[in-house]
Amino acid sequence: MKRSVTDIKLTVKPVFIGFEHQYYYEGPCRMAGGDAIKPGFDAVVQGKMLKGFLANVEKYVASTGANVLEPAIVRGTDDWDIKDSYFEEMLADDQKTDLYVVMSNFGANQILVEFCCRTSKPVVMNPTKSFGAMSTAPAQRRGADILPAFDWPEVSRYCSILRxxxxxxxxxxxxxxxxxxxxxxxxGNDSFTCLSDVTRQLGCHFRHVNVHELMDMMNPLPEEGNATTPGRATPNITPEEVARCEEMADEMMASADPCIVDKGFLVKSLVAWTVVQKLMDLYDCSGFTAPCPDACSTRRLNEQQFTFCLAHSLNLEQGFGSACEYDITSVVCMIAEMALSNSAAYMGNTLPVVVTEGRIEWPVNVHEEDVAGISLEDAANMYSVIHSTPCRKLHGLEAAADAYALRHFAYDQGFGAIQRHDFTADAGQKITLCRISPNLDEMLIVSGEIVTGTGFDTDNCNGGFVFKVADTRDLFKKQMRFGLHLPLVYGDIADDLEELAQRLGMEPVRA
Structure with a gap:
């Protein structure tokens, strides 16, 4: 089954480690008097603490959409006993747990340290202003994955990052x-240099289908099988699915403003998307990419009259990473960005606006009539991103669909349905862009703000926008180490991406 980022749920296990004194006595481990140091009092107080702890778990963890398991509760005593049964209870769900949220009490420090070291899963402590560092420091120095939450809202943030x-x-x-x-x-020549390294470091895996076999599947299966796989049963488009593509085309054309593409060409692009979706479902995939220029030179796109542009747009608005030009790096970045922002990603050729010798050199495909009002001074810290794969969920995967237009990629023949988004309407929108280096050692993270759209009324790979950055020259010099496409989402998720990069074994590079 294919898996969108919206299908990803974090599984969280609350753990409460109590500590009870069994006798009445005073001294340097007792910080009260009277009833407070009598046997049984600790159990009463810690019962209230447990109730408050679980209320915060509900408010700050369950509210993120996480799957919260039944809490594990163990209690040490002033016999300083450390029993295997404690860890069996706390680690009973370790295999399916993604994060432990732990509350411990003074006196149970050694139990907590050993617990943190016994699991390989991340542990976040109840963020009260107490003595947590007494246990987290030795645990982390021994290899435990400790997340230092300052307050409960930061626990929520860690849930988002871990998701x-x-x-x-x-x-x-x-x-x-x-x-x-x-x-x-x-x-995508600037993509990852070794996919085995990607699997080792990031964990994601890759499923392959030859692009010729994929294109053969865009017609109903002949009795003798496809030309590339004669005699084999393959997941070709079915007549029923073609009929559904016809219905989708009518729906999309009715809502598009304007609609500058023939229905027949739109249907062919929808057929390509349907086949991609079937293969993603067959191989349990979360993302897709195909080599646009390599496939184009076969002349089969021309013969079958489609491009993959619309497939990427429709994938993205459903929360699947989907990138042009066999840019595998962009697919991974999009999955991360969409999971953090809950908004669809967009990617394109990301190029600087160069102000030099008293003039502005606009990047290719930025239409000068769209940027005529931008001064030399303002242009000094601007960049552009251009591609024909925007989608209708840039403001949120669960939000209402954005307004859109439909145009075509091929100038002469009119095939290759593409969406257009009016980025000028989003002027002032904060955006975050990122890209992982080809050898996986760094992640470039960029903060920007949309200035104006460009290319809305054009065909081919021309739509996009101009955006402000902190320092164009600085970003350009850093980008040269990462690659051309900088996938982006709406919103400011730069700090979260920085923490995610570190968790994935990469050095964050900010711009």
Whole structure:
């Protein structure tokens, strides 16, 4: 079954480690007097503490959409007993747990340290202003994965970051190469240099289908099988699915403003998307990419009159990573961004606006009539992103669909349905862009703000926008170490991406 980022749930296990004095006595481990140091009093107080702890778990953890398991409760005593039964109770759900949220009491320090070291899963402490560092410091120095939450809202934030990490580490990505399965002849040459390294470090896996076989599947299965796989039963489009594509085309054309594409060409692009979705479902995938230029040069896109552009747009608005030009890096980045932001991602050629020798050099495909009002001074810290794969869920995967237009990619013949988004209407919108380096050692994280859209009324790979950054020259020099496409989402998730990068074993690079 295919898996969107919206399907990813974090599983959280609350753990309460109590500590009870069994006798009445005073001294340097007793910080009260009277009834408070009598046997049984600790149990009463800690019962109230447990109730408050679980209320906060409900408010700050369950509210994130996490699956919260039944709490594990153990109690040490002033006999300083450490029993295997404690850890059996606390670790009973370890295999399915993604995060432990722990509340411990003074005196149970050694139990807590050993628990943190026995599990490989991250542990976040109840963020009260107490003595947590007494246990977290020795545990972390021994290899435990400790998340230092300052307050309960930060516990919620860690849940979001860990959910994004889970989305990346559990992703299967469908690849449709023509030649090399790692990089194409043209396009995403700046993607990962070794997919085995990606699996080792990030955890995601890859599923392959030859792009010729995929394109054969865009017609109902002949009795003798497809040309590339004669005699085999393959998941070709069915007549019923073609009929559904016809219905979808009518629905999309009715809502598009404007609609500058023939229905027949839109249906062919929807057929391509349907086949991609079937293969993603067959191989349990969370993302997809195909090599646009490599596939284009077969002339089969021309003969079958489609492009993959609309497939990427429709995948993205459902929360699946989907990237042009066999850019596997962008697919992984999109999955991370969408899981953190709960908004659809967008990618494109990301290029600087160059102000030099008293003039503005606009990047290719930025239409000068769209940026005529931008001054030399304002242009000094601007960038652009251009591609034909926006979608209708940029403001939120669960939000109402954005307004859109439908146009076509091919200038002469009019095939290759593409969506257009009016980015000018989103002027002032904060955005976050990122890209992982080809060798997985760094993640570039960029904060920006949309200035104006460009190319809305054009065909081919021309739509996009111009955006402000802190320092164009600084970003450009950093980008040269990462690659052309900087996938983005709406909103400011830069700090979360920085923490996620570190958890994935990468050094964050901010711009």
């Amino acid at each position: 994004a990490e889970k989305a990346v580490r559990t992703a299967n990505i469908l690849l449709a190469p023509r030649f090399d399965s790692t990089t194409p002849k043209a396009g």
